[in-house]
Amino acid sequence: MNYPTELIKEAKQRMNNRPVEGFVAGQGSLEPKIMFVGEAPGKNEVENHIPFSGQAGKELMTCLEKLSLTRADVYITSAVRSRPYSTVERVNKRTKKEEVVHPNRTPTKAEVFAHAPILDYEIATIKPELIATLGNIGLQRLLGKDYTVSKNHGQLYVGPILELNKQKTHYEWSKDTYRLLPLFHPAAIFYNRSLTPLIEHDWETLEALIHDTKKGNSE
């Protein structure tokens, strides 16, 4: 999506020199069957500017294919649009020399808050019929910390979501009602293979919801 230049400038200012790099815009259909909200881009994404284009992205694309969907049918974004990194000093095992590396890390609450105007803008522009959050960061950005993936995955939520107030100083509940399905982050499977049946079941739920949306539109 093309964001207003002011919005990107504002998000950068709100980030206030926290350790993040690059900027990856949300991407896909502006009339999507579903809007996915992930966590933050990683190394691959800041290099090629395509959300979910790394290992987790491959997993996400496999799930989409099973529903006969492609990137072009959906909109993909995340709570934070820059790559949060940490700084680690270590000894390189091969060269035995000291080095400094910058691995990906989970975004902080402050970073999610800094980029909140962007996600609010995307949701206001697209007015998605269905939102699916991928992981806890996207879920808690929109529904608050009482919601967790382990507790709420695969259960459709219908109600207001959290958005910034007019002054952009805190979150408040939206006037509009949304349909939101919490899903595991696609990378979850790399750490815990036993989640496979749960994840498959959640995606079947998603498929049924997309089907319901279509039926609703044609009635």
Ligand code: URA
């Ligand atoms: N995880 C996310 O949440 N977004 C990406 O673009 C990649 C990985």
